[in-house]
Amino acid sequence: MSSSCKKIYGVDVVDHQNLIKQFFSPHVPYTFYVETSMNRMLSIYKAFSTGMVTGKTLTDFCCAPLLFRVLLIKDFVKDITLVQTNDDGVQEIDKWLNKHPDACDWSHAAGYLKEFKGIRALGYPTGPSSPGTLFPLGQPNQLQRRDESDDEEENTRGNIKVLKWDLSDDNPAEALSLPKADIVTCMWFLELISKNHDEYRRNLRNISTAIKPEGFLLIQTNVNSSYFKVGEETFHL
Structure with missing residues (x-):
């Protein structure tokens, strides 16, 4: 977890639009997109659709305004609170909520979700290597058109x-006057904001204050990684 000579998310400024374009957009190489987005979408959907994780309210802590996860979760919970650690992240989400022309485009993720739910309803196996897969072996930007996925995005905004x-x-729950949630999700976050293991444990305790007793904490993280780059800037991971 050495953070020497690296920027720290939540302390240093990051270009969120560039981050999303580099790692989570339909323009990245297909195999890379499978790792950064598709596999994460499938694991989240499995946790909720099987009843492994249940509840009416959810608070999400994430390193960036990564809305593909929210498109999945909205079918299973009533209220979703997204917690960001900087103004730019809040502004990016607000732009998407208000359909601003400069908002990041998540129609590709909504398209994958729509196709996945249709395949699941027919009883086919799903996953990048399964027959009848949600993700055909082609470039992501060749799949769903925006008009086919608008309803998934629109149903999420409210x-x-x-x-x-x-x-x-x-204590983020107290600081934000945030009611404790049935579910807290945390993706690609704790390892970015924590310079060392002590900070990681402290930050984990902090986000745990947002969970109801007997609630659920769902964490997605990276292993065997020490940094990531956004443009020419190197960030601790």
Whole structure:
């Protein structure tokens, strides 16, 4: 977890639109997109659709305004609160909520979700290597057109609110006047904001204050990685 000579997310400025374009857009190489997005979508959907994780309210902590996860979760919970650690992340989500022309485009993720739910309903296996797969072996931007996935995005917007958390506050639920949630999700976050293992444990305790007793904490993380780059900037991971 060495953070020497690397920028720290939540402390240093990051270009979110460039980050999304580099890692989560339909323009990245297909195999890379499978790793950054598709596999994460499938694991989240499995957790909720099988009843492994249940509840009416959800609070999400994430390193960036990565909305593909929210498109999945909205079918299973009533209210979703997205917690960002900087103004730019909040603004990016607000732009998407308000259909601003400069908002990041998540229609490809909504298209995958729509196709996945249709395949699942027919009883076919799903996954990048399965017959009848959700993800055909082609470039992601060749799949769903925007008009085919607009309803998934539109049905999500009404369920969401977004808040900014100052990392210096040890109790985000109290600092944000945030009711404790049935479910807390955390993706690609704790390892970015934590310079060392002690900070990781402290930050884990902090986000745990947002969970109801006997609630669920769902974490997706990276292993065997020490940094990522956004443009020419190197960030600790």
